[in-house]
Amino acid sequence: MAEARIELIATGDELLNGSIVDTNSPWLMGQLEGLGLPVWRKTMVRDDRGALVETLRMAASRSDVVVVSGGLGPTSDDLTAECAAEAAGVGMRFDEGAFASLEARMRARGLAVSANNRRQAMVPEGAEVIPNRHGTAPMLELRIQQARFFFLPGVPREYFALAAEELLPRLSALARAAPQRRTILLRCYGLPESALDQKLASLPDSFPGLSLAYRTTLPENHAKLTATGPRAEALLAEAVPEARRRLGLDCFGQDDETFSRAVGNTLLDKKATLALAESLTAGRAAALLAETPGASRYLLGGLVVYSERLKRELLGVPADLLAEHGAVSLEVAESMASQARSRLGSDYAVACTGLAGPEGDERHPVGTVMTALASPSGVTSRRHLFMGDRERIREFAAYATLDALRRSLLTS
């Protein structure tokens, strides 16, 4: 079988006026690429009837599979189902099943079903209606000319879920005919992309057939190792350990192992508990650790001490330490960690204090962050300078706070 031509269409004014960046499609492209089903083209078009119908017809004439996202919602600018019917030259029908499940969903939340919701149950004749248990708009499959069209909601949560549960399984038959391809993602923190590339660039020389790609989702950098063909699995089994040896502790996890889970796993391995004391991150480090289900096995809790008074009164940082060194100092960060450990009764405690901006103070530039770790064997601290806006500085600070713990536990 010749390779299927797969194209994507994303609809929505918000994609074309700079309001949002489409991250749905790159994710699906990566999934399809991983299955050996490359996407050859993608179009974004506004919520405009004429442009959308023309785009669907054009895609039908040149591709085998077309995945369309967006425009299935309840509002008047949601035009995709109608345009699909027009492009296919069929009428619309009311789907009782889709409406019943939408009604049940709304009722469970105590919401009234509106006339607009009825619109969401109108589907092109001949379309297969695929239930969506993650939202109100069903997914649709419809043939237009010789092409198979799949219509998904644009809301990322629904898109990801339906693509994973319904779309990819339907396309896997195409994948079986395509060459095998395997990919491993190595997740790193603390290594700029250029340094990552320097460490890994020569890997394909030792492992012919291996290809490398990089992706930055700050504060993380990821390396993607890909192999194709019948030896793909075996090649990665040899190349990945070598890559991890080169990356050392900067690589915290592989594939689905998030940073939050990686930190949690180091605590689980030691059967240890953690408390936090946060100033500039104001709870963000604790919330990051709590992303992982089962975090209550190691996360006891923490103190958000945004005001200087609470640093003294709630956490017990000595007033003279604050007066002498200032709230943004290694001394205060260490005291915060020690106090959190003793007051909350945990095995380990981490703390951070710093300047997220927009302005620095007389002693430090904006982006200065002090992190500290209190453990049964003592207290350590470190000074960082992060660049970027307030959000970025706070995100980097939350990572740095937890990463000090991870590295310490992995080497102790």
Place this chain on the structure above:
Amino acid sequence: MAEARIELIATGDELLNGSIVDTNSPWLMGQLEGLGLPVWRKTMVRDDRGALVETLRMAASRSDVVVVSGGLGPTSDDLTAECAAEAAGVGMRFDEGAFASLEARMRARGLAVSANNRRQAMVPEGAEVIPNRHGTAPMLELRIQQARFFFLPGVPREYFALAAEELLPRLSALARAAPQRRTILLRCYGLPESALDQKLASLPDSFPGLSLAYRTTLPENHAKLTATGPRAEALLAEAVPEARRRLGLDCFGQDDETFSRAVGNTLLDKKATLALAESLTAGRAAALLAETPGASRYLLGGLVVYSERLKRELLGVPADLLAEHGAVSLEVAESMASQARSRLGSDYAVACTGLAGPEGDERHPVGTVMTALASPSGVTSRRHLFMGDRERIREFAAYATLDALRRSLLTS
């Protein structure tokens, strides 16, 4: 003059295999939208000669201005200039000026000029060559059929610089001729998109010329009111107050006023301070409030009490209350808020406790969240049931916790 039809084309395999997310285009779209020059469609296509020529021809036949990025580099998969010549039906010529500046640039960095670099100085006949002082590939302007094409390198640093310095000034003449367009974004929390549409859908009947669009970035829903023409400003000045009247407290802000800032502003207006006590959100609500610069004027701090022991020992929730009602109860939420208010010495305190999943307990389904607000006049609480995965439940819970405060302060 009728509005110019502007479309974007981005080329490159890396855009279609999930390796990178194109953030160049959304930035340019936002810039053009701000000039009143909306982009109506965008195409991404692989480094494939046939597909690229066809895409350029199609764009030439339907648009007035086409901005193409990528494929101007020195390697063999950089095909854009040749394909542009083919689509325009012209030959290629060697541009001495472009080559001289490329040579000077390479020499300044101690690099040898390769045969591949000579390729970068080959341009379509009739193209205007616009020097690029940020990289080796010049920017090109070329007419294909009736459309003006601009070709830019895809490297973000060069793209942003050339777009800002060369492209936008060239397009601003169109902007002056295009009709004025003004947009106001109304940000809501607590209203499903269908309810939002129901409240606003009839607005264009009262204000002819007004157009509506919706966008969901959960837990927020946004309505965008747009007006075009010389009366755009005046029309919005009348329509926006009416829209806000219909939305009431569900609309928390306008344009750049984030949820975090809106909550902070209600505290600033009362010169009041806040403390938090968080269980399932583990610091996320405090961190959300601290997103806004200057949050230290009203955010004192908070307690993350993830373990039941800390709810008792650190926060002072009575053990018999926990035993009788369980940690996920309105009674415990109220006690958490009251205790946080008295222990941290704030004017107001908010608290939340609940089940983020993946599993519920014997009393409550996953997604059950209790929020409470302690104020000088007493304590109130509310039970919620949020759908979705762990991340979504925690995000909704953080919003709900702060929103109770916002609504209360706005009506007291």
